[in-house]
Amino acid sequence: MNRIDALIAEHCPDGVEWTPLGKVASFQRGKRLVRSQLDQSSGFPVYQNSMTPLGFYHKTNVEAGTAFVIAAGAAGEIGYSNVDFWAADDVFFCPKPSGINQKYLYHFLLMKRSEISSQVRRASIPRLSKIVIERLSIPIPCPKNQKHSLDIQAEIVKVLDTFTELEAKLEAELKAELKARRQQYKYYRDALLTFDKRTDSASQPASQPASQPASQPASQPASQPASQPASQPASQPASQPASQPASQPASQPASQPAIIRWMMLNEIGKFIRGRRFTKADYVGNGINAIHYGDIYTQYGVWADKVVAQVNPEMANTLRYAQPGDVVVTDVGETVEDVGKAVAWLGDEKVAIHDHCYAFRHGMNPKFVAYYMQTTAFIAEKAKYVMRTKVKTLLIDGFSKVRIPVPPREEQDRIVAILDKFDTLTQSLAEGLPREIDLRKKQYEYYRNLLLNFPKPTAQPIQEPPHG
Structure with a gap:
């Protein structure tokens, strides 16, 4: 300047x-x-x-x-x-x-x-x-x-180009940081949800998970004490190198049982298909509803509020997910997308689209939704996806995929840890656009400062002298 x-x-x-x-x-x-x-x-x-x-x-x-x-x-x-x-x-x-x-x-x-x-x-x-x-x-x-004019213009350009480069560099660094944190979260999630496949439902009674009421409050996991040993990763500062998790031993928490039952989804619960409605049925004040498309764009691992409501006159023609159900889509653009799950934790039932299934079960709904995000589960799910232009989930085969069924207290403990990671990742994702916007505004401020030269003011017209 x-x-x-x-x-x-x-x-x-x-x-x-x-x-x-x-x-x-x-x-x-x-x-x-x-x-x-x-x-x-x-x-x-x-x-x-x-x-x-x-x-x-x-x-x-x-x-x-x-x-x-x-x-x-x-x-x-x-x-x-x-x-x-x-x-x-x-x-x-x-x-x-x-x-x-x-x-x-x-x-x-x-x-x-x-x-x-x-x-x-x-x-x-x-x-x-x-x-x-x-x-x-x-x-x-x-x-x-002209020579002096171009010299000054070049100096102004040099300053503004520097700001542009710094802004682009910062934006790239922030996006890289978010990507690293997501990879860190994925690492810990997969590690926490990895169990030895040593027994299945045929050799162990399956009554324990199914006996848990589906309406058990989903907020229970959050009440677990944060001082438990396994929750330590979530307390690491955000500045810790994201590559560190890869060097950590994938040891299981000391309290984890040595043997975990693995059960097919159709042994744990049942799938209930939704009924069709379209966006033309949306109203401002009606029946809470989850459209399959919104699961990809509006919802995370769980939801207790909806972004859409449909005409109350359709009440008897719809099908519903109950609190504690996990809502699963049966279509998607990619194999990984199809079958995306969201745990419904609202206080009341919610209508679901016919490209959705409500998985009704007795486990911690967040545990199920988190597990359905893991690399291992996606690999198993991929065996039951029809690969056409729009990928479609084959529900009969999908229902036979096995998942681990640890005791309920272990499910709750794992969910409490993953909730902390999910909150941290979401906080970074929401803060990133704000930080980038601030840097753009900083660039705009200096650009305007450099290019807003004072404009000449019109001289007042003087009255002719009176003779």
Whole structure:
């Protein structure tokens, strides 16, 4: 900042001139290409109606180091390319602006993005007129000395590029941290839920888990004392290297029984399929409902509230999950997605979609939902997925998958530990966008500070002297 102030003070006795962009930069529209002319992997990127290249072309019509504006579709988006590219007919660009650094122009247009977007014509295809860009007033330092002007612009660009790089680096580091924490959580979850397959339901009575009431409060696990030895991993500081868990011995807690029963899901409980409803049935105040799509986008391991309600007149045609049931989807985009489970811990029953099953059982519902996330369970589940365009769970085979059935107190203890990890991971996931947003606002602050030169004020009109 001091360097820029010094340059302006030394070389700009007349200060900074604000001038319409159209007077110093001649914007052109690109040339149309059709998809059949494009390659999908090699050549020069082709920008059409978004910041994602439409494809690649063997020729270029714009040099590297040029700013551009999308004129239709994602109209108002600002771009800058470090490589030669092809600008299609929905792109405005300025080949060689007179006395303006292209990167300086790019940062200026970013500063004006809100103003530009407000002038986009909102039709079936949003469009931006070139005149909107040309009418923008841009600050030109030392307008009478192009060399000094470009030197000052270059210094401003250097500062803003540094902020941009720091922001990108921080964003990458935050995302890497979140990924590492998720891997750490996955490691401990799989370790806690790994049991020796030494017996099955045929050699041990299966009455213990089934005798537990499904309505037992799901909050019970949280009441376990945090001082138990197995809960120690959750108390590790977030700054601990995420790679450490891999070096930890996968020893089981000392209190864990040596022998754990493994039972088929259909021996532990039963699956109840939901009934169809559509989003056209949604109302503002109706019957609580879980749509299978929301399980992927709105819910985690458990839920006690819903994001949708359906028409009360449908009450007798619906099927419901009871508190303590685990709701499982039977379709998904990938093998891992299909069969995603959420433990329903609400106070009342909830309607479920016909692409969902309510698994009614006597175990800790969170334990079941957590176990269905493990690597071992997903591998077993994959044997019973029909691999078409939309992956479908074959419920008859799925119901024969075996899961461990430790004593209820052990289920509760494990759930208490995993709840802490889940809370920590969710906290990081929610905090990441806020931190990134703060850094973007910091960049915008300095960008505006550097580019918002004072504008000359109009001189008052003096009254002619009275004779």
